[in-house]
Amino acid sequence: xxxxxxxxxxxxxxxxxxxxxxxxxxxxxxxxxxxxxxxxxxxxxxxxxxxxxxxxxxxxxxxxxxxxxxxxxxxxxxxxxxxxxxxxxxxxxxxxxxxxxxxxxxxxxxxxxxxxxxxxxxxxxxxxxxxxxxxxxxxxxxxxxxxxxxxxxxx
Amino acid sequence: xxxxxxxxxxxxxxxxxxxxxxxxxxxxxxxxxxxxxxxxxxxxxxxxxxxxxxxxxxxxxxxxxxxxxxxxxxxxxxxxxxxxxxxxxxxxxxxxxxxxxxxxxxxxxxxxxxxxxxxxx
Numbered sequence: 001x002x003x004x005x006x007x008x009x010x011x012x013x014x015x016x017x018x019x020x021x022x023x024x025x026x027x028x029x030x031x032x033x034x035x036x037x038x039x040x041x042x043x044x045x046x047x048x049x050x051x052x053x054x055x056x057x058x059x060x061x062x063x064x065x066x067x068x069x070x071x072x073x074x075x076x077x078x079x080x081x082x083x084x085x086x087x088x089x090x091x092x093x094x095x096x097x098x099x100x101x102x103x104x105x106x107x108x109x110x111x112x113x114x115x116x117x118x119x120x121x122x123x124x125x126x127x128x129x130x131x132x133x134x135x136x137x138x139x140x141x142x143x144x145x146x147x148x149x150x151x152x153x154x155x
Numbered sequence: 156x157x158x159x160x161x162x163x164x165x166x167x168x169x170x171x172x173x174x175x176x177x178x179x180x181x182x183x184x185x186x187x188x189x190x191x192x193x194x195x196x197x198x199x200x201x202x203x204x205x206x207x208x209x210x211x212x213x214x215x216x217x218x219x220x221x222x223x224x225x226x227x228x229x230x231x232x233x234x235x236x237x238x239x240x241x242x243x244x245x246x247x248x249x250x251x252x253x254x255x256x257x258x259x260x261x262x263x264x265x266x267x268x269x270x271x272x273x274x275x276x
């Protein structure tokens with residue numbers, strides 16, 4: 001849904017061209033980063049309107065105002081695993097090990113903010129270290145487990 | 156290779172604190188006073204801003220004149236030679252969010268801006 005003037009509810013007390021543009025912008029951000037994950041597609045350059053350009057170039061530090069789905073409030077008690085994970089990350093932070101919580105506190109950014117749709121699909125590549133250079137347990141993409149380095153089948 | 160001195164900020168803030176170390180560097184008195192009605196300008200930003208987009212164009216009231224400091228948008232690019240006054244501005248929530256329930260019409264939101272983002276109403 002491309003945002004337009006028709007599906008925009010205005011506040012009668014605060015209506016101006018700037019406010020209209022800001023409210024359209026907040027709807028355009030939903031186009032790129034929907035609160036509920038769904039398959040999106042990159043738009044063509046000819047469809048890149050002013051609203052969509054502003055949504056793409058929104059600073060990830062600008063946190064607030066994003067549309068979200070209603071969240072059901074539940075009374076939860078702290079659990080042991082959560083406390084242990086908290087202590088672990090605190091100790092790692094004391095030792096200077098990078099952790100997401102520390103980064104979130106230092107600069108209030110959304111670590112999974114994706115300015116380009118589909119970029120999150122490349123996330124597993126960050127952990128891919130390439131094929132094993134050698135050894136008996138090599139998982140080379142062009143060799144099966146049953147073959148050795150010379151391509152001979154294992155007995 | 157960047158020759159940026161990463162300790163320059165610590166050098167001027169040590170013993171005084173931040174933003175106290177920038178007191179008196181704005182080059183004049185604050186442009187607005189507590190109670191003034193101000194509108195948030197919608198100026199372009201790139202890569203960093205601390206002026207939330209959802210406040211752009213909204214009208215609020217200056218709640219506190221806080222301190223002097225380089226603007227975050229300048230500091231992000233390493234420009235700390237000019238300082239500005241900072242203000243805490245109070246908005247009505249119903250002015251910011253069109254679908255805010257009328258039952259909570261007295262709710263307010265406060266956030267901080269440097270002087271460049273404000274214009275008198």
